Amino acid sequence: MKPLASPLGTLTSMFRSSPKKIGLAPGTLIHVGEQKVERSTLSFIDYDGDNLITGTDVPLEKCVGLKSSTTVSWINLDGIHDIPTLEAFGNAFDLHPLALEDILHTDHRPKIEEFENYLLIILKMLEFDEQTSQVQAEQVSLVLTSNNVLSFQEKPGDVFSGVRERLMRKSGRIRLRGPDYLTYALVDSIVDSYFHILEKIGDRLEILEKELTLQPTQEILKHVHHLKGQLIFLRKAVWPLRELVNSLLQDEYALIQESTTVYLRDLYDHTLQIIDTVESFRDTASGLIDLYMSSISHRMNEVMQVLTIIASLFIPLTFIAGIYGMNFEYMPELKLSWGYPAVCGLMLLCVIGMLTYFKRKKWF
Numbered sequence: 001m002k003p004l005a006s007p008l009g010t011l012t013s014m015f016r017s018s019p020k021k022i023g024l025a026p027g028t029l030i031h032v033g034e035q036k037v038e039r040s041t042l043s044f045i046d047y048d049g050d051n052l053i054t055g056t057d058v059p060l061e062k063c064v065g066l067k068s069s070t071t072v073s074w075i076n077l078d079g080i081h082d083i084p085t086l087e088a089f090g091n092a093f094d095l096h097p098l099a100l101e102d103i104l105h106t107d108h109r110p111k112i113e114e115f116e117n118y119l120l121i122i123l124k125m126l127e128f129d130e131q132t133s134q135v136q137a138e139q140v141s142l143v144l145t146s147n148n149v150l151s152f153q154e155k156p157g158d159v160f161s162g163v164r165e166r167l168m169r170k171s172g173r174i175r176l177r178g179p180d181y182l183t184y185a186l187v188d189s190i191v192d193s194y195f196h197i198l199e200k201i202g203d204r205l206e207i208l209e210k211e212l213t214l215q216p217t218q219e220i221l222k223h224v225h226h227l228k229g230q231l232i233f234l235r236k237a238v239w240p241l242r243e244l245v246n247s248l249l250q251d252e253y254a255l256i257q258e259s260t261t262v263y264l265r266d267l268y269d270h271t272l273q274i275i276d277t278v279e280s281f282r283d284t285a286s287g288l289i290d291l292y293m294s295s296i297s298h299r300m301n302e303v304m305q306v307l308t309i310i311a312s313l314f315i316p317l318t319f320i321a322g323i324y325g326m327n328f329e330y331m332p333e334l335k336l337s338w339g340y341p342a343v344c345g346l347m348l349l350c351v352i353g354m355l356t357y358f359k360r361k362k363w364f
Helices: 007-014 060-064 083-092 097-104 161-168 179-214 218-250 258-323 339-360
Strands: 041-047 052-056 072-078 111-114 119-129 134-144 148-153
Touching: 041 060, 041 161, 060 083, 072 083, 072 179, 083 097, 097 119, 097 134, 111 218, 119 179, 119 218, 134 179, 134 218, 148 179, 161 179, 179 218, 179 258, 218 258, 258 339
Parallel strands: 072 148
Antiparallel strands: 041 052, 041 072, 111 119, 119 134, 134 148
């Protein structure tokens, strides 16, 4: 198997505080996290039931013109490290500095915040690295307004290709519904991607279980510990998401239409299913660790059993050899010509007798 990255590093990198923000006023715009792209790019999809317009790598002015349109607009910013661009974007769409601060802080736990005219949703988009068996996280921020959905990503590439394809097709309910349904569709795509990650982790756990059964090794144990750490990492992303979706359901947000809550309930069921699967896989990983310890203990017991039988066989032989090795002058057997063969025969009979006894007792 390939070398693994440290699960501890993955866990600590997802939720950490930045010393750069200590002592600064609330709303101070500082990017916290890794810069994953050289420059920021804007793209949009503007649509209604009959028409659809797209734009890639467009200037900010082009997106601002969609702000007050009667159609639904999905505007996406890839690369949030460029603070001047993000600040200009926020000013154009009347985003509060605290909302921009949350968008820039890429180590936030998933949450939802309500502002005067929009909702801010922050969640984790996860990707599974096949080479290192590592779950990689990217923060995605969604801003839901009355007729726009603004998305902020750390880099190009996401799990929204299915949503884009559905928008391109004229048929389908997504073109007939408002921005709240589009927001649901984006969150649902992220949640569905968790299922694919869990499927891959589950396949690896099955392989490791077979390998542990055949021949347990320290290398296999390291892979089990690594996957268990990835499951903990995944759990940290999913648990707050459950609260987020539940808040969309329970709290009466003006921007969420009643017709969308039906789909949100289904989304909530998916988050519960993911949580149950994560917990089940964590129990499986713990069980594999126990299986490894039991296998090692069983192998040790087998070795000790063999050594104990060998030691037991030599006890009477040592006793007999000790007696005839005392070199007393008056020992009757010492002068007999058949004394040596007789002692060897006696030793052989002791060994055969003890082996027969052990066999009847099923000690080996």
